[in-house]
Amino acid sequence: MRVLVAGASGAIGRPLSRQLVAAGHEVTGITSNPANAPLVEQNGARAVVCDALDAGALTAAVAEARPEVVISQLTRLPKDDYDPRTIDYGPTNRARRGGNNLLAAARTVGTRRFITQTIAFIYAPEGGWVKDETAPAWTDPPEPFRSGAGPTLEHEREVLEADGIEGLVLRYGQFYGPGTYYALDGGTARRVRSRRFPIVGRGDGVFSFIHVEDAAAATVAASERGAPGIYNVVDDEPAPLREWLPVYAEAVGAKRPFRIPTWIGRIFGGPFATLMATELRGASNAKAKRELEWQPRYPSWRQGFAEALG
Numbered sequence: 481m482r483v484l485v486a487g488a489s490g491a492i493g494r495p496l497s498r499q500l501v502a503a504g505h506e507v508t509g510i511t512s513n514p515a516n517a518p519l520v521e522q523n524g525a526r527a528v529v530c531d532a533l534d535a536g537a538l539t540a541a542v543a544e545a546r547p548e549v550v551i552s553q554l555t556r557l558p559k560d561d562y563d564p565r566t567i568d569y570g571p572t573n574r575a576r577r578g579g580n581n582l583l584a585a586a587r588t589v590g591t592r593r594f595i596t597q598t599i600a601f602i603y604a605p606e607g608g609w610v611k612d613e614t615a616p617a618w619t620d621p622p623e624p625f626r627s628g629a630g631p632t633l634e635h636e637r638e639v640l641e642a643d644g645i646e647g648l649v650l651r652y653g654q655f656y657g658p659g660t661y662y663a664l665d666g667g668t669a670r671r672v673r674s675r676r677f678p679i680v681g682r683g684d685g686v687f688s689f690i691h692v693e694d695a696a697a698a699t700v701a702a703s704e705r706g707a708p709g710i711y712n713v714v715d716d717e718p719a720p721l722r723e724w725l726p727v728y729a730e731a732v733g734a735k736r737p738f739r740i741p742t743w744i745g746r747i748f749g750g751p752f753a754t755l756m757a758t759e760l761r762g763a764s765n766a767k768a769k770r771e772l773e774w775q776p777r778y779p780s781w782r783q784g785f786a787e788a789l790g
Contacts, residue, residue, distance in 0.1 A: 483703055484508045484545045484591075486532055486582050487553030488525060489516035491659035492597070492652075495696040496553065498523040503700055508545040510538075532578025535585070542585040549703045550586040552579040552596040568624070573631040580638050586645060593646040595702050596639050598632050600651040600688050600712050605759035609686045610718045612764045613651075613710040622751040636710070646708045652695050653688035653714035653763065656781070657788055660692060664732055664789055672725070673734040680754055681742035683722030686762035688714035691784050694776040701772040711768040717780040718762025724781055731785040 483500050487493045488509025500507045501524035509525035511517060512532065520527035530541045532554055542550065556571035579596055586594050603611040604618045621629055639647040656662035662669065671677045690698075690713055698713040725737050745754040768774055778784035 482547045483549045484547035486510040489519045493553045497525040535581045539585040549593045576635040595648045600653045600763040603761040610762045649710045653690040657692040669732040678738040678740045680745035680757035685757045685760035688718045688762040689781040698774045701774040706772045712763040731789040
């Protein structure tokens with residue numbers, strides 16, 4: 481099968497391209513940076529340098545590849561760290577527009593299936609602590625997340641409602657593994673080692689994780705099967721901050737994290753970071769496991785942190 485991956489040089493684009501090639505697919509990988517073309521080719525894909533915001537050039541690249549499946553891994557989050565207090569979603573919002581250009585190009589050339597990535601922590605912080613794909617999205621979060629949530633949900637709608645193409649949205653959990661914030665050399669690991677990532681209040685906020693290799697495997701599965709719709713791509717164990725953070729700290733060689741009262745978190749961390757720590761909802765992977773016939777190699781962050789980070 482001919483598959484085109486946009487964002488093929490990123491943290492998930494690299495293992496995804498490699499796994500697609502290993503599964504016997506013919507892969508074209510798009511990157512916006514000429515310096516990253518060798519990274520794409522190292523994974524067995526044909527590299528194409530193209531800016532997804534250039535609709536004309538993108539359509540030409542897609543037409544040349546003639547893909548049966550197009551996968552968007554277009555994001556432009558900060559490379560060093562994801563700090564919920566100060567994150568600027570502007571670059572990623574522009575990447576979402578590039579994803580919409582990619583969808584239009586795929587429809588123009590008759591691509592059968594379009595897969596895009598979004599985030600599993602998009603669910604409204606209300607009701608149960610673990611959400612399936614039918615749960616309402618978080619449409620009115622505090623800034624700076626609000627500026628990113630709106631374009632993300634709009635991009636999801638564009639994909640799911642597009643005529644003439646099978647649209648799938650993969651809501652990924654918090655990535656860990658090589659090239660991610662949670663890697664040993666990532667920004668989150670540095671903040672935890674410097675004890676700048678505390679447990680706020682009771683640490684009730686529930687996080688869902690996924691190793692990048694497992695996320696890539698789920699995406700390969702989605703390219704081959706599964707009905708159009710939304711899928712949470714996360715591991716089997718959503719967990720509150722108070723449980724996973726000490727385990728992660730140990731895995732990256734850090735001291736046990738501090739605990740601070742919620743009111744101090746609001747003052748120094750801001751409303752969004754505090755909500756993440758205290759009210760974030762996790763996600764269920766039951767649908768992805770059932771309908772994509774996918775199983776994560778690391779069913780729990782407990783195993784994954786120990787084996788992939790320790």
